[in-house]
Amino acid sequence: MATAEIAVALPALVLVTVLALWAVAVASTHLACVDAARAGSRAAARGESLDAVRAVVARSAPRGATVTVERGPDSVQVTVSTTVRPPALSGLPPLSVQAHAKAETEPGAQPE
Template sequence: MVIPVLALFALALVWALMAASAQIRCVDAARAGARAAARSEPEAQVLAAALLAAPDRARVDLERAGELWRVRVAAPTPGPGPLTLTLSAEAAALAEDTVGVPP
């Protein structure tokens, strides 16, 4: 009786570690995309930079709002049906082409 419970507990811990790792990768991907966008790189390069750091099956959205670039990364967690969650992260960076420009 104890062994199946321990096995289930171990599987839950592994799943939680995989989800935490995917969340950290989402944060890193959003930051990488925001840095690339702030440097005024082409949109394709910004998306490529974000997707390179993102987990598998991630979706990246890029938006400019005034002087800020916003990058959102969303990715599903690995796991069977009901254990699948959508993880997301957002990063913003000031566009370098606006620095030092009088308002």
């Protein structure tokens, strides 16, 4: 009798474990995007060139992330986004993760 109950419970336990691990991967990717966006907005606020800002973001962004830098007269905004693929054969859709960071342009900073 216990064998039948284990046979029913084991797939559910595996599914819950896979979902929990995927949730940790999504959270970790989101934190990496947030860190990258913050670092990029600080660099852009200092007046660094667009290439330098992208290099700063690329150091901490997840692989394959897209970066958008918007410069205004008083502030800069950096957006980092990527897609997190679910575990194979789980049947779940990929999730899009985004992070935005905005910073005021420092006095005397000349955007290149």
